Amino acid sequence: MNDTERRFERAMVDIYLTAKRELGYNATRFMQMVSERGGLATARQLLWSDQPSDGFETLWRHGRLDLSVEAHVIKEEFAELFTDEDRERARTRLDDLRRT
Incomplete structure (x- = not known):
C-alpha cells in the first residue's frame, strides 16, 4: 500500500468517525467493509453498486455529502x-442527489 492509499484508507475511517460524532450515525457495516477489504476496495464496491448505499442517503439527508465516499473519490x-x-x-451520483 502506497502513501496515497494509506491516506485514503485513513480518510475512510475519518468518514465513519465524523459521521458518528457529528450526526450520530453509526455506519457499522461501512467500517466492517473497510476493515475486511480496505478503504480502496470498499470505495470501489460502493461506487459501482447499482444503488447508492444507505449511508450515502443518510449523509444526503443530513446535508453532509462532503463525508461521502463519492466526495472523496473526486x-x-x-x-x-x-x-x-x-x-x-462519483460526480454523477453526487450531482443526481444535489438536484433532488
Whole structure:
C-alpha cells in the first residue's frame, strides 16, 4: 500500500468517525467493509453498486455529502487511485442527489 492509499484508507475511517460524532450515525457495516477489504476496495464496491448505499442517503439527508465516499473519490489528492470512469461515476451520483 502506497502513501496515497494509506491516506485514503485513513480518510475512510475519518468518514465513519465524523459521521458518528457529528450526526450520530453509526455506519457499522461501512467500517466492517473497510476493515475486511480496505478503504480502496470498499470505495470501489460502493461506487459501482447499482444503488447508492444507505449511508450515502443518510449523509444526503443530513446535508453532509462532503463525508461521502463519492466526495472523496473526486478529491484531487486521491486522483491517482481512481480511473476517469470512477470519478465520473462519483460526480454523477453526487450531482443526481444535489438536484433532488
